Amino acid sequence: xxxxxxxxxxxxxxxxxxxxxxxxxxxxxxxxxxxxxxxxxxxxxxxxxxxxxxxxxxxxxxxxxxxxxxxxxxxxxxxxxxxxxx
Amino acid sequence: xxxxxxxxxxxxxxxxxxxxxxxxxxxxxxxxxxxxxxxxxxxxxxxxxxxxxxxxxxxxxxxxxxxxxxxxxxxxxxxxxxxxxx
Numbered sequence: 001x002x003x004x005x006x007x008x009x010x011x012x013x014x015x016x017x018x019x020x021x022x023x024x025x026x027x028x029x030x031x032x033x034x035x036x037x038x039x040x041x042x043x044x045x046x047x048x049x050x051x052x053x054x055x056x057x058x059x060x061x062x063x064x065x066x067x068x069x070x071x072x073x074x075x076x077x078x079x080x081x082x083x084x085x086x
Numbered sequence: 087x088x089x090x091x092x093x094x095x096x097x098x099x100x101x102x103x104x105x106x107x108x109x110x111x112x113x114x115x116x117x118x119x120x121x122x123x124x125x126x127x128x129x130x131x132x133x134x135x136x137x138x139x140x141x142x143x144x145x146x147x148x149x150x151x152x153x154x155x156x157x158x159x160x161x162x163x164x165x166x167x168x169x170x171x172x
Contacts, residue, residue: 015132018129020099050094050097053094
């Protein structure tokens, strides 16, 4: 029998990892013109609600992976406006 | 008191919606050179594990939103190789 928490942690690690290359690319190239700030904002809102959902259901893998995703996307959002005019 | 399922559905709708602009952009411009196929593959794997997690926990919002995300990213993956050489 698979442990649900371990499954959640592996799933969360993979979906979290998959976001990093974009952030690294944007920071390296100092260019975020391919991103849409509206999309990032919608995503941050959605991810924050997932964190809330995780708290209500008391599920740590959901809380951690979505909180990490909020962090990455807040960084992307900041980068977007920092590098916008370059 | 907030209903957890409604919260999950709203959260899932927002995070799902936020993926569509990228897919639309790639299809419109027939250009996926900004994407990394490794990242998309890691993401598809992670999202699939979330679907599995949703089944184990019997949580519909998690199953639906991640299954939708798998679908969007499989499309992106296909687009990547279709438009790769343009």
